[in-house]
Amino acid sequence: MKIGKKLRAAILASLLCAAQLPHAAAVEAASLNPVMIGMSAIGGLLAYQGTLKEMLAIGNNVDYQISGLKQDLEENGEDKDAPDREVVDRVLGQITQHGEYALPINSLPFLWRVTAAETFNAACYPTDYITVNRGLVRALHHDEDELAAVLGHEMTHGLRQHSAKNYAKAVAESYAGIAIGSAADNLDWQKLNAVVGYAIAKDVTLPSELEADEGGFQLMTTAGFNPGGGAAAMARMAYYLTYETQDINEYHDPSEDPNAPNYNDHPAMQERVERLARMMTTYGMGHVTVENGTDVLIDGEKLLSADWDADYNNTTENAYLIAGGLAKAFHDHASFDDWQFADTPGGHISYLDENRVYEKLKKFVMRNHAEERLERLVRAAYTSPQDKEMREKVAAAEKKRSDAWQKIREKALDAKGDYVKQLRYNADRYSDNGMAKEALFLMERAFAAKNPDNIAENYAIRGRAKAVAGDYEAAIQDSDRAVSLDAQNIYNFLNRADVRRMMGDRDKALADLETSQEIDAKNPYIYKMRGEIYDELGEKDTALAAYKEYWKYAPSARDIPDEYMKDVDAAAYDKILKEREKKEKEKKEKEEAKKDAPENKMGEKT
Known part of the structure; x- marks a missing residue:
């Protein structure tokens, strides 16, 4: 938007x-x-x-x-x-x-x-x-x-x-x-x-x-x-909008007065190409440039002219990707010897490794019979005073950025308790949605924080995330640790009950729910999980009784299965069905309206 x-x-x-x-x-x-x-x-x-x-x-x-x-x-x-x-x-x-x-x-x-x-x-x-x-x-x-x-x-x-x-x-x-x-x-x-x-x-x-x-x-x-990917993408974008779609909706509203100011909130396309190309040149120690959208130069001398190799004219994209390969090589290799130029039995010259980034470079150098020219220009580039000066400049800029990122990392480690609480909440919600990788990432941050807030709960939430990931042995270890650290926190037992349920140990899960009930009999999650477990066991009457208790303590819940909800509260069940019908109707109306509306x-x- x-x-x-x-x-x-x-x-x-x-x-x-x-x-x-x-x-x-x-x-x-x-x-x-x-x-x-x-x-x-x-x-x-x-x-x-x-x-x-x-x-x-x-x-x-x-x-x-x-x-x-x-x-x-x-x-x-x-x-x-x-x-x-x-x-x-x-x-x-x-x-x-x-x-x-x-x-x-x-x-x-x-x-x-x-x-x-x-x-x-x-x-x-x-x-x-x-x-x-x-x-x-x-x-x-x-x-x-x-x-x-x-x-x-x-x-x-x-x-x-x-x-x-x-x-x-x-x-x-x-x-x-x-x-x-x-x-x-x-x-x-x-x-x-x-x-x-x-x-x-x-x-x-x-x-x-x-x-x-x-x-x-x-x-x-x-x-x-x-490094040439940015300029290449913007060049492709300009070509696509100009010659293929001619759709400017994303950049200027055609319904506006043509004499009104241009409200475009993105840089002009050519400006973006040029800025990204300059970044590529700097990244390549100032050695590599592209002229006229086709010619690839090293220190001002032409290496080759790009051409197109697709079902549309992608010449400019190729030029920037060729130049980007060169820029990466100059950036990553501190000396000419690091390029590893060598004659091959087939009469060609090999250089660099098989990194995918060099594919366009090698393809067009061979197509233009420019291997010897490339070797000569690269050798000369490393002897120029500019190379040492640019390497120092680029290294300083990269260190500055790296230090800035490190400060953000250190600030995260210094996070206060409220942030760690939010990490736990978010991790648990990821687990609720089956997203273990994201949950574990957040819990790693919680444990790394200098103020971990509630270590027992951290173990409980991480244990559940590990169970979602399928690592049950580690999950139960964390869950047991949580309970041992704080046996008065009902959520430590509820989390362990869920871990045991995922492990298939329903008897122990139910035992944890019994303990939870002793701590706080009004907590609705006890009865929700109990209903789910008894439903899995096929004990429908016991499951229904549990869901009735759940509804008693959570009367706005919308996650009781229909087969039980109609017996838990018939009037509420009818209301829920009407809500669903209304949402379905609204969804269809939105889909119809969207057919004629611009994307947003x-x-x-x-």
């Missing part, structure tokens, strides 16, 4: 800066009461702080993350094509496992899905859920390096918490604008609305897009992808 377009009716605090506004609007703003301006600024600051706190809380809640995931798939459908899903899993898996970054303590681990939507887009929700359209995957022809640049961009939105911060800024500016507008006698609201949309796009969202491009480049290169996604998009 474009935050600028949703909040265009509000006015930016930067409206007060005449240098940023059209002349007429600046004159009107300057005539406002200074006292009202000051009050609106204070109100805007309070609105920002309050909204940011709420948005960050949403972003650190698994319930919202999973809800967003489910809603996305309900609205757009899940891509059923295995190659689409597999390439996204490979790329994001490699970035999350090997890229250099650190999650803030109030951030969730990344989740992602590929939807059936056909437009060229991806987005990151405030909850670190990344939605990827199959239209983007297919438009990039499943190219892993180009996808890595786009998906690294989306991950950066999540790591920098852009959605939360940008939304809070927009709300604050809206608050300030309303106050200022109310104080004006003859303010032109239509004109100010236009200024608002323009300023939010350019002053709020656009900077975060530039930061995400840079962050995405750093993520994908540290994870081992081709919550989050920071590509």
Whole structure:
């Protein structure tokens, strides 16, 4: 969703800066009461702080993350094509496992899905859920390096918490604008609305897009992808929109007055290509550049001209991927000897290893009979004074970034008890949804924290997560440890009962539920789990009795199976059926309305 377009009716605090506004609007703003301006600024600051706190809380809640995931798939459908899903899993898996970054303590681990939507887009929700359209995957022809640049961009939105911060800024500016507008006698609201949309796009969202491009480049290169992938992806995007779809919905609303300001909140495509190409050049110690979208140069001397090798003209993409291979080699190898140039029996020259990133480079060097030229240019590159100077500069910049990530890691270790409580809650909700990997990741953070809050509960929640993962031996060890540390906490017994149930030891699970009942007989989870266990055992009457107790202590529950609910409370059962019918009807109506509506996604998009 474009935050600028949703909040265009509000006015930016930067409206007060005449240098940023059209002349007429600046004159009107300057005539406002200074006292009202000051009050609106204070109100805007309070609105920002309050909204940011709420948005960050949403972003650190698994319930919202999973809800967003489910809603996305309900609205757009899940891509059923295995190659689409597999390439996204490979790329994001490699970035999350090997890229250099650190999650803030109030951030969730990344989740992602590929939807059936056909437009060229991806987005990151405030909850670190990344939605990827199959239209983007297919438009990039499943190219892993180009996808890595786009998906690294989306991950950066999540790591920098852009959605939360940008939304809070927009709300604050809206608050300030309303106050200022109310104080004006003859303010032109239509004109100010236009200024608002323009300023939010350019002053709020656009900077975060530039930061995400840079962050995405750093993520994908540290994870081992081709440094030319970013420029190649943007070149592909420009070609795709210009010659294939000619669909500009994602970048400018065609229903708007064509004479109105351009509210595009993303950098111009060519600007993005050039910026990402400069990052690639710097990464390659300044040696590698691309000219005219075709020519690959080393220190200003042409190595070769790229060509196309697909069912469309992908020449420019190839040029950047060839150059990216060179940039990675210069970055990763400190000397000419490290390239390992050697003559082969077939009359060719071998060099570098079999890393996938070098495939385009080797293919086009051979096609252009440029092996000797490459060896000569590489040898000369390492003798230039520029090489040593650039290596020192790049190393310093990389250390600075690495130190910044380390500070985020250290801050997470210093987290106070409330953060650890939220880690436990989120981990348990992941376990509820069968997501053991995510649950265990959060519990690892909880145990690593200098203030672990409640060690017994940490063991209990981790034990349950291990059981969800199928590691029952380790699960019961953690569960027993939790009970031994605190035998008065009912949840330690409830968690162990669930672990034993998953292990198939129902008798011991029921015994833990008996102990739980002695601690707090009104806890509804005792009877819910008891009903489930007796249902599994085929003891229907006993299960029904347990579910009746569950309903007694949790009268708003909606997870009692129908076969029992109709006997637990017939009137409530009828109400639940009507609720389902209403939701199904609303779902169908939404699906019908969606057929004619433009795609709209919550989050920071590509």
